[in-house]
Amino acid sequence: MLSLILLMILSLIAFLITDELIHKLKNLFINAGLYGIDLCKTDKNKIPEALGVVSGCVFLITCFLFIPIAFGNGLMDTQHFPHNEFAEFLAALLSICCMLLLGFADDVLDLRWRYKLVLPTVASLPLLVVYYVNFNSTTFIIPIPFRSWFGVSVNIGFLYYIYMGMLAVFCTNAINILAGINGIEVGQSFVIALSIVVFDIIELQGDQYKAHTFSLHIMIPYLATTLGLLKHNWYPSRVFVGDTFCYVSGMTFAVVGILSHFSKTVLLFFLPQIINFIYSVPQLFHFIPCPRHRLPKFSAETNLLHASRSIIIKKDMNVFTKVMLQILTLLRLVDFTEDNESITINNMTLINLFLIKLGPMSEVMLTKKILLFQILCSCVAFVIRYPLATYFYDK
Amino acid sequence: MLSLILLMILSLIAFLITDELIHKLKNLFINAGLYGIDLCKTDKNKIPEALGVVSGCVFLITCFLFIPIAFGNGLMDTQHFPHNEFAEFLAALLSICCMLLLGFADDVLDLRWRYKLVLPTVASLPLLVVYYVNFNSTTFIIPIPFRSWFGVSVNIGFLYYIYMGMLAVFCTNAINILAGINGIEVGQSFVIALSIVVFDIIELQGDQYKAHTFSLHIMIPYLATTLGLLKHNWYPSRVFVGDTFCYVSGMTFAVVGILSHFSKTVLLFFLPQIINFIYSVPQLFHFIPCPRHRLPKFSAETNLLHASRSIIIKKDMNVFTKVMLQILTLLRLVDFTEDNESITINNMTLINLFLIKLGPMSEVMLTKKILLFQILCSCVAFVIRYPLATYFYDK
Numbered sequence: 001m002l003s004l005i006l007l008m009i010l011s012l013i014a015f016l017i018t019d020e021l022i023h024k025l026k027n028l029f030i031n032a033g034l035y036g037i038d039l040c041k042t043d044k045n046k047i048p049e050a051l052g053v054v055s056g057c058v059f060l061i062t063c064f065l066f067i068p069i070a071f072g073n074g075l076m077d078t079q080h081f082p083h084n085e086f087a088e089f090l091a092a093l094l095s096i097c098c099m100l101l102l103g104f105a106d107d108v109l110d111l112r113w114r115y116k117l118v119l120p121t122v123a124s125l126p127l128l129v130v131y132y133v134n135f136n137s138t139t140f141i142i143p144i145p146f147r148s149w150f151g152v153s154v155n156i157g158f159l160y161y162i163y164m165g166m167l168a169v170f171c172t173n174a175i176n177i178l179a180g181i182n183g184i185e186v187g188q189s190f191v192i193a194l195s196i197v198v199f200d201i202i203e204l205q206g207d208q209y210k211a212h213t214f215s216l217h218i219m220i221p222y223l224a225t226t227l228g229l230l231k232h233n234w235y236p237s238r239v240f241v242g243d244t245f246c247y248v249s250g251m252t253f254a255v256v257g258i259l260s261h262f263s264k265t266v267l268l269f270f271l272p273q274i275i276n277f278i279y280s281v282p283q284l285f286h287f288i289p290c291p292r293h294r295l296p297k298f299s300a301e302t303n304l305l306h307a308s309r310s311i312i313i314k315k316d317m318n319v320f321t322k323v324m325l326q327i328l329t330l331l332r333l334v335d336f337t338e339d340n341e342s343i344t345i346n347n348m349t350l351i352n353l354f355l356i357k358l359g360p361m362s363e364v365m366l367t368k369k370i371l372l373f374q375i376l377c378s379c380v381a382f383v384i385r386y387p388l389a390t391y392f393y394d395k
Numbered sequence: 396m397l398s399l400i401l402l403m404i405l406s407l408i409a410f411l412i413t414d415e416l417i418h419k420l421k422n423l424f425i426n427a428g429l430y431g432i433d434l435c436k437t438d439k440n441k442i443p444e445a446l447g448v449v450s451g452c453v454f455l456i457t458c459f460l461f462i463p464i465a466f467g468n469g470l471m472d473t474q475h476f477p478h479n480e481f482a483e484f485l486a487a488l489l490s491i492c493c494m495l496l497l498g499f500a501d502d503v504l505d506l507r508w509r510y511k512l513v514l515p516t517v518a519s520l521p522l523l524v525v526y527y528v529n530f531n532s533t534t535f536i537i538p539i540p541f542r543s544w545f546g547v548s549v550n551i552g553f554l555y556y557i558y559m560g561m562l563a564v565f566c567t568n569a570i571n572i573l574a575g576i577n578g579i580e581v582g583q584s585f586v587i588a589l590s591i592v593v594f595d596i597i598e599l600q601g602d603q604y605k606a607h608t609f610s611l612h613i614m615i616p617y618l619a620t621t622l623g624l625l626k627h628n629w630y631p632s633r634v635f636v637g638d639t640f641c642y643v644s645g646m647t648f649a650v651v652g653i654l655s656h657f658s659k660t661v662l663l664f665f666l667p668q669i670i671n672f673i674y675s676v677p678q679l680f681h682f683i684p685c686p687r688h689r690l691p692k693f694s695a696e697t698n699l700l701h702a703s704r705s706i707i708i709k710k711d712m713n714v715f716t717k718v719m720l721q722i723l724t725l726l727r728l729v730d731f732t733e734d735n736e737s738i739t740i741n742n743m744t745l746i747n748l749f750l751i752k753l754g755p756m757s758e759v760m761l762t763k764k765i766l767l768f769q770i771l772c773s774c775v776a777f778v779i780r781y782p783l784a785t786y787f788y789d790k
Contacts, residue, residue, distance in 0.1 A: 028504045031429045051442045053500065060493070071524070081528045085479035090485040090521060097489060098455070101496045105448065109423045110502050125459045126485060129466070220399045 004203055004216060006069050011224035014062040018055050018228030025054060026232075026239055034107065036240055040181060040298040040305060040363050043367055047237060050107035052245025055229040056100040059248070062221040063093055068217060084134050087212070091130040092218060092255045096124035099172060099251035103244030113342050117169055122250065124168040128161050135261070143392035168266075172250030172271035176243060178350060179368075180295030180306070181363050182235040185372045188272065189249040190230055193223045195269045195378040196256060199385070211260040221251050223393075235364040255326050268381035272374050276350035279333070283348050288312060294347035296355055296366070304360040307335065307352040312343045399611060401464050406619035409457040413450050413623030420449060421627075429502065431635055433760050434618035434702060435576060435693040437687040442470055442632060444690035445502035447640025450624040451495040451508070457616040458488055465612055467598070479529050480609070487613060487650045493566060494646035498639030512564055515646065519563040522653055523556050542787030550693045559653050562662075566652075567645030569668035572675060573639060573745060573765075574699070577630040578760050583667065584644040588618045590664045590773040591651060593678055594780070606655040617647050617685035630759040668771050673743035674728065678743050682716050683707060689742035691750055691761070699755040701731065702747040707738045 012342045029035065036049045070089065074081040102119045105111065139162035142150045149202035156163075167290070179185045200212040216233050226249070232239045257266035267274070283290035287311050296305040325343070335356040336345040346352045354362070354369060361369070424430065424443035431444045469476040482536050497514045500506065534553035551558075574580045577610065592614050595607040621644070627634045654659035661785045662669070678685035691700040707716070720738070723729045730751040731740040741747045749764055750756070756764070 014411070022606075027503070029505075032504050034503070057500075058497070061517050064517055067521060067524050071528075075524075075527065078528050083482050084476075085481040086524075086528070087485055090482055090489055094485055094489045094492060097492045097496065101452075101492065101499065104496065104503075105452075108429070108499075109427050110425075122456050122459055126462060128486070129462050129470075129481075132470065133466075133473050133478070133481070136473060198418050248788065328492070391470060 002246060003069050003072065004213075005221075007217065007220050009064055010062055010066060010069075011221045014058050014204065014221055015228045017223040018058045018225045019231055021054050021058065022051055022229065022232050022239060026051065026223060034242075034370050038182070038237060039293075039295065041236065042300050042303075047240050049240040050104060050209075050242030050244050051232065051239040052241040052251065053100065053107075053242075053246060054245060055225040056096075056103075056243075056248040058228070059221050059225040060093060060097055060100065060198045062225070063089075063218065065118075066217065066221070082213040084153040085210075086260055087131050087215065087219070088134060091126040091365065095123050095127050095246060095255055096166070096251050098302070100244060103247035107242040107244055108246070116173065120169045120172045120247070121165050123251065124165050124254070124258075127255060128164060132161070132162065132216060135262075141393060145392070149269075154281060160346045164263065167257065167263055168251060168254040170250075170269070170277075171254040171266075172247045174270060174277055176246035178273055178276045178282075179246065180349070181367055182234050182237040182294070183230065183367045184351070185241050185249075186226060186233045188369060188374050189245070190223070190226050191371060191374040191378060192253060192266075193219055193249075194255070196266065197223060197390075199262070199382075200266060203258055208261070210261075215256045215262075218252060218256050234245060235367060246352040265381070265385055268384060269378055271377035271381060272350060272370070279348050279350060279353065281327075283310075283389045284319075287324055288345065288348070291347070294349050294352070296351055299360070299365075302360070303362060305355060305363055305366055306360045307346040309344050309346050312345060314338075314341055314343060317343075368381055397730065398464050399422040399608075400633050400673070401614075402461055402612065402615050405461055405464075409469065409753050410451050410619040410623045413453045413620045414626055416449050416453065417446055417624065417627050417634060421446065423632075429637075433577070433632060433752040433758050434690065435697075438696050440753060442635050444618055444635040445499060446501075446624065447636040447638075447643060448499045450620040450636075451491075451639060453499075453623070455488060455492055455495065455617050455622040457620070458484075458613065458698065461612065461616070480605075481656055483525050483529060483609065486521040487654060489732075490518050490522050490650050491643060491646050494642040495639060498574055498637065498642035500598070501642070502503045502637040511568065515564045515567045515642070516560050516632075518646065519560050519649070519653075520671030521564075522650060523559055524631070526559065527556070528651055532656070536788060540787070549751050559649075559658065560616060562652065562658055563646060563649040565645075566649040566661075566665070567642045569665060569672055570645050571641035572679075573668055573671045574641070574744060575688065575744075577632040578762045578764055579746070580626065580629050580641055580644075580766060581621060581625045581628045583769050584640070584763060585618070585621050585765060586769040586773060587648060587661075587664045588614055588621060588644075591648070591661065592618060592777065594657070594660060594777075595655075604638075606657075610651045610655040610657075612649050613647060617644075657686055660776070660780055663779060664773055666772035666776060667745060667765070674745060674748065677719055677723075678705075682719055683740065683743070686742070689747070691746055693758075694755070697755070698757060700750060700758055700761055701755045702740050702741040702750040703763065704741050708737055709738065712738075 024047040029050065034049045035046040038047050039045050068075060071086060075273050099120065106116065131161060137157045138157050139153045141153050175189060178188060196215065202217045203212045229241060229245065233241055253266055257263035282288045288310055291310055294308060297308045298305055325395065334345050336343055346356050351366065351370065354366060359371065419588065424445065425441050429444045434437050452573055463470060466481060480548050501511065508552065533552050534548045534550045536548050557724040570580060570584060573583060591610065595610045595614065598607045624636060624640065628636055638781040648661055652658035677683045684707055688704055689703060692703045693700055731738055741751050746761065748759060
């Protein structure tokens with residue numbers, strides 16, 4: 001308990017340092033050519049990019065400095081030092097550090113897609129070895145209604161490791177594709193992190209308290225440094241966070257989910273990201289043309305955002321695309337106009353979906369609405385996790 | 396033994412991948428604005444900079460992939476998994492990964508000096524905790540001639556941790572300041588790494604074989620990826636390696652020295668770097684003016700390198716500087732000319748010292764001579780470590 005209080009103090013200092021460092025270093029980023037223009041604003045100032053590397057580094061350093069506190073008892077009595085827990089913590093930090101490096105390299109060098117898929121997988125390897133050694137539980141408990149078919153539990157063995165590796169890839173990229181308006185990447189990550197912290201605090205009383213203490217040791221400094229970044233990234237953004245931030249965040253959530261054994265709950269907190277991903281699939285896999293950026297279109301006259309659109313040439317359409325479009329229209333998930341030669345369709349992201357359903361709105365309002373949706377989804381996740389779970393699992 | 400053979404195969408693949416990736420990715424670096432002009436050449440092509448990040452990443456990934464092989468026996472029998480050794484390996488990789496990140500950030504952002512000193516210290520923290528937990532031996536054995544004063548051994552306690560933290564800072568920066576001509580950073584690191592590998596192989600028969608196996612597990616992939624980089628960085632360089640490479644190398648040597656308990660032997664292999672550092676002190680601490688770059692001056696007519704020089708204004712000199720200059724002159728370590736108002740002195744680096752002692756020479760010849768010196772110093776180190784050590788320590 002004392003160690004958690006000390007961690008909070010450390011995290012408060014980390015918040016202040018993040019805030020100060022971002023303010024101090026942002027010109028360094030502009031000088032290095034790391035900047036972007038905010039497409040949803042009338043003024044075309046240079047906004048420093050990839051500042052997530054600063055909050056990420058402070059986060060990592062805070063965790064380093066916390067090591068002697070977290071393992072204080074073990075350090076007094078090295079005969080009984082919990083080497084396995086220490087290895088867990090190190091593996092977690094190693095995976096996060098790798099993603100910080102990959103994210104920053106991606107921001108600077110603009111890497112190809114294949115590296116973005118391969119590297120998180122490799123980065124999660126130490127994590128999987130730790131999981132194998134410390135737990136190696138690859139059993140899924142089957143929900144009650146399905147037990148007549150599958151039994152009480154199913155051991156999926158090696159597939160469980162594939163699942164965990166893919167979790168890391170999914171989390172790192174899921175945040176990255178729900179992006180494009182001020183404060184949305186950091187905002188959603190903040191809500192997810194807060195949900196995990198609430199979940200940890202509830203579970204601290206349970207028999208998995210050790211796993212949830214571990215999770216808090218990672219999440220509290222993450223939350224503090226993310227808040228420091230949000231301060232500068234909130235509308236109107238004075239800094240952009242870059243892929244760096246999305247990768248670090250995704251890996252942090254994956255790490256905590258895997259090593260604290262609540263990866264399914266973490267996925268519940270990713271509901272908006274999952275919706276966004278599924279909705280994006282037709283464009284991500286190029287069944288429907290996908291432009292480089294799908295962020296909303298800014299109208300300088302009204303100062304409002306509108307859904308951005310892509311054009312499908314009718315003669316290029318195959319049967320598969322046609323069927324997909326019909327289903328999407330039937331579900332009222334797309335807004336499209338057509339003439340003889342082409343179909344104009346909104347780009348399929350959650351952000352554009354909000355705009356076609358709720359009408360054009362200002363950028364800050366859109367961010368707030370999506371974050372509100374994220375909070376609602378977290379509430380739904382808690383309902384699924386607690387009251388509903390008793391119908392599906394015996395307590 | 397089998398694991399070492401598998402590691403060598405893995406490292407061979409790592410060498411080929413490094414070679415291929417550097418070739419493929421170098422334009423990405425130029426496009427991202429990461430390039431420099433080679434000041435010691437007549438043609439002014441853009442040379443991609445910071446390619447050390449590629450070899451560093453491949454090095455790290457090779458180590459990750461080696462984990463299941465290194466701990467193969469432990470994975471078969473998780474009851475007796477060597478958690479402490481695993482934590483050691485993870486801490487080593489974490490420290491190296493941190494330096495890779497810091498180095499790359501430095502190359503991109505051009506960080507201030509204070510960050511370069513603070514961050515390696517923080518990055519070595521997990522290492523120090525591992526050392527504390529697994530060994531916590533803070534005792535220096537006193538050489539025989541001094542034992543009448545100090546006793547057989549001295550326990551310096553907490554100071555030993557300060558020493559290890561400073562070792563990390565020293566190693567990372569020592570390579571970085573012996574730089575400036577094609578192939579010198581990678582070449583010297585290669586020689587040091589090779590010396591450590593030879594030392595490990597000799598000691599594999601001894602009772603410290605476990606520590607030296609650990610060292611080989613890190614050094615072999617390092618050596619392979621460094622060789623891949625050297626191929627492109629050797630005269631005439633098609634890529635520059637950046638601070639990234641120097642930081643990763645320094646940290647790798649420090650990590651191995653600390654965790655395999657032969658930090659003093661590692662320092663012996665750093666003899667040229669130590670000489671260069673001591674010789675640089677008057678300029679590094681600004682007793683004598685220090686320009687931003689101290690690399691030799693290229694003469695386009697003769698295609699030879701000459702020692703570069705700095706000017707000291709006589710009326711700005713204080714007593715301390717005057718005494719220092721007199722000592723340096725007495726020791727014939729500087730080459731200077733003076734007029735009524737100023738003194739012109741060679742920049743005080745080992746590279747310039749070679750040029751004033753051996754006369755102007757071509758760049759590739761200078762690199763070869765310095766690397767030869769590095770090899771000679773390693774031989775001296777082995778003489779000190781083996782035949783001489785018996786005079787100072789009882790075997």
